Structures are given as C-alpha cells and as structure tokens.
Amino acid sequence: MACLTHSGRIFGLTFILHRYPPVCRNIRNMNRQSIQMHASTLSWHNERPLAMPSIHSPPQPAMTCIASISTSQTLSRQVSKTDYLKRMKAVNWTKKLPEDAFIDPVKELQSYVATPILSDNEKLFTPSDEAVKEGEGVFQSVKLIKSVASLDKLPDENVPEVAVIGKSNVGKSSLLQALFSSTPNIVKTGKKPGQTQTLNFFDVDGKFRLVDVPGFGYNMPANYHELVEGYLTSRKNLCRTLCLKSGSTRYPVDKLGKDMISEMGIPYVIVLTKIDRFSPHLLLKTFLETKQTYIQTGGNCFPQLFVVSSLTGAGIPFLQTFIAHITGNLKSPMFTVQEKELAKESPSIFAVY
Numbered sequence: 001m002a003c004l005t006h007s008g009r010i011f012g013l014t015f016i017l018h019r020y021p022p023v024c025r026n027i028r029n030m031n032r033q034s035i036q037m038h039a040s041t042l043s044w045h046n047e048r049p050l051a052m053p054s055i056h057s058p059p060q061p062a063m064t065c066i067a068s069i070s071t072s073q074t075l076s077r078q079v080s081k082t083d084y085l086k087r088m089k090a091v092n093w094t095k096k097l098p099e100d101a102f103i104d105p106v107k108e109l110q111s112y113v114a115t116p117i118l119s120d121n122e123k124l125f126t127p128s129d130e131a132v133k134e135g136e137g138v139f140q141s142v143k144l145i146k147s148v149a150s151l152d153k154l155p156d157e158n159v160p161e162v163a164v165i166g167k168s169n170v171g172k173s174s175l176l177q178a179l180f181s182s183t184p185n186i187v188k189t190g191k192k193p194g195q196t197q198t199l200n201f202f203d204v205d206g207k208f209r210l211v212d213v214p215g216f217g218y219n220m221p222a223n224y225h226e227l228v229e230g231y232l233t234s235r236k237n238l239c240r241t242l243c244l245k246s247g248s249t250r251y252p253v254d255k256l257g258k259d260m261i262s263e264m265g266i267p268y269v270i271v272l273t274k275i276d277r278f279s280p281h282l283l284l285k286t287f288l289e290t291k292q293t294y295i296q297t298g299g300n301c302f303p304q305l306f307v308v309s310s311l312t313g314a315g316i317p318f319l320q321t322f323i324a325h326i327t328g329n330l331k332s333p334m335f336t337v338q339e340k341e342l343a344k345e346s347p348s349i350f351a352v353y
C-alpha cells in the first residue's frame with residue numbers, strides 16, 4: 001500500500017503526517033468506537049487542499065470532527081528521542097523566546113481542522129501583536145520574595161496576586177519559570193511529583209505577584225488543605241487562579257480539581273500544559289473535552305482556554321499578556337464587545353485589578 005507522507009511544523013516541532021500506517025502509538029489508548037472513520041467531517045489544512053464540507057452534509061461540531069479522525073488519519077509526531085533531548089538542551093531561558101512562541105498555539109491548532117474550535121464568545125482575549133510584546137516586557141524583573149508553609153506567614157496584600165494550581169507534576173513551577181524566562185533558575189522544578197511544598201511568592205517588578213502552589217495528589221504537603229485552600233479562599237488580593245491541566249487525554253477530566261475549585265467559588269482560568277508532548281490530534285481532543293467540562297458547564301471559569309509549553313515557549317507570551325492584563329498592567333485596551341457583554345453577567349471572571 002502506498003504511504004503518503006506530509007510534513008510540517010506545530011508548536012515548534014516537526015511532525016510527519018502519515019495517511020496510512022504506522023498507526024500513532026497514542027491512538028491505541030483511545031476508545032476505538034469513538035474514532036470511527038468519517039473522513040468527510042474533517043479537513044486537514046496542512047499541505048493538502050482543504051476539503052470543504054459537502055453541501056449535502058451539514059457542518060459538524062468540532063467535537064464530532066475530532067471523534068471521527070481515523071487511526072490512519074492521525075497526525076503522528078515523529079520525533080526521535082535524540083531530537084527531543086537536543087530540543088530540551090536547546091531551550092535556554094537566558095535567551096529570548098523564539099519568534100514562533102508569540103503565536104497563540106490555539107490558532108495553530110485551529111489550522112488543522114475546518115470546523116471552528118472556538119465560538120466568538122470563547123475568543124475573548126485576542127491581543128494585538130504590539131500588546132503581546134508589551135505583555136512580555138512586563139516580566140523583566142522578578143524576585144522570589146517569600147516561601148510560606150503556614151497561613152500566618154503570608155506576605156502583605158498590597159499588590160494583586162495570581163496563583164498557579166493543579167495536580168503534582170502538571171508543570172506549575174515550570175510554567176512560572178517559562179513566564180520568568182528573563183530570570184533563569186529562579187523557580188525550582190522537579191521530575192518527581194511533590195517538588196513544591198510551600199507557597200512561593202514571586203514579585204514581578206513590584207507590580208504584582210505570581211504564586212507557585214504545592215500540587216495536589218502525590219506527595220502533597222501534610223497541611224495542603226489548610227494551607228492551599230485557606231490561602232485561595234481567604235486572600236483578598238488574589239485576582240485570578242491559573243488552574244493547570246495536562247494536555248494529555250489520559251486525564252481528560254480532573255474531577256477532584258474541578259470540584260475543589262468550583263466549591264471554592266474563586267474565578268479561574270484553565271491552562272493546558274506540556275503541549276509539546278502530544279500530537280495535534282490528541283491535543284485537539286483534550287482541548288475540546290476540557291472546554292466542555294470546565295467552560296460549557298458554567299461556573300467561575302474564564303470562557304477561554306490557554307495552551308502552553310514551558311519547554312518550547314509556545315503560548316507563553318500570550319499568557320504573559322493575559323496576566324499583565326488582569327493585574328492591570330497593560331496599556332493597550334483588551335476588551336472585545338463579547339467580553340464586555342459577558343462581564344455584566346459574571347464580573348469576577350472578567351475583572352481587571
């Protein structure tokens with residue numbers, strides 16, 4: 001059987017699209033019934049003429065599109081271990097981020113399917129290129145001001161704070177280090193879950209703080225609930241919480257995390273991490289499932305997902321701009337018409353400090 005191969009780039013990594021075997025390893029983990037072939041519902045935009053949906057078949061929701069990708073259509077990212085390690089070595093946070101890191105990875109994800117993966121109400125934060133450069137510039141001077149193991153030792157509440165939460169090992173500390181790329185080695189990360197055991201407060205140019213929070217799950221501190229829940233529910237200057245979730249479909253719904261954050265009633269934003277590790281196909285699936293779980297069920301979640309790789313820097317400037325925006329440190333106006341309308345119904349989710 002002929003093997004047609006298309007190559008291209010996503011999130012800074014080269015991938016090869018095989019229209020025929022080999023079958024992507026990850027696909028074996030998926031429910032085979034859910035990926036039955038309906039090739040007409042999906043249009044890959046990459047190096048292939050875009051097959052627009054036929055007038056006889058009504059446009060499919062993006063979820064159906066993803067569910068209907070066959071094993072033979074899966075985008076398989078053929079990165080050898082050597083290439084991967086080279087790439088890891090190449091990322092040196094003392095240097096500036098690569099130019100392709102400035103593109104919102106969600107836009108890149110969209111380029112693989114014809115059906116819109118976001119509605120207008122889910123594309124609220126769309127900063128201009130100038131605003132993204134401005135956002136990145138806000139993160140130039142960073143200091144670790146305090147590591148706190150009990151609530152009575154918290155620093156003052158004079159500037160806005162943004163906390164980063166999620167399961168152990170999801171990439172919270174790495175995300176902070178990527179956001180602080182101009183200040184190398186300021187955040188401790190670890191291969192084993194449970195690296196961060198205290199609330200670590202990082203001051204950004206005296207304007208706001210980012211807080212690295214211990215992860216829940218493996219090796220969490222004994223006083224996790226008292227410390228973390230106590231901090232999240234009582235902190236007056238906590239303007240937003242970034243709730244991290246792995247880009248992997250192995251953990252589509254983090255029920256514990258969702259219940260915890262919903263119960264607390266604090267405004268939060270979902271960030272999908274480690275996107276360099278997954279094929280566009282798996283990422284799209286996780287993206288849409290996460291959107292359905294967190295955003296479309298209402299609650300206190302900002303109705304737009306952020307996706308990042310702390311390894312390649314993809315999505316980092318975009319998230320920096322968002323943080324600069326919500327902490328009141330961007331001059332460029334950010335609100336779209338939809339955001340203004342939605343803000344009337346849920347002011348805390350859209351509040352700017």
Ligand SMILES: Nc1nc2c(ncn2[C@@H]2O[C@H](COP(=O)(O)OP(=O)(O)OP(=O)(O)O)[C@@H](O)[C@H]2O)c(=O)[nH]1
Pocket residue numbers: 167168169170171172173174175188189190191192193194195196197213214215216273274275276277308309310311312
């Ligand atoms: N490939 C890849 N690996 C990542 C990324 N982000 C984090 N990692 C790896 O994931 C592991 C855990 O990263 P941490 O940032 O320490 O995770 P954490 O959520 O802070 O973990 P705890 O402090 O234990 O809760 C490390 O081995 C990182 O190198 C990413 O974007 N891409």
Ligand SMILES: [Mg+2]
Pocket residue numbers: 172173174188189190195196212213215
């Ligand atoms: Mg950590």
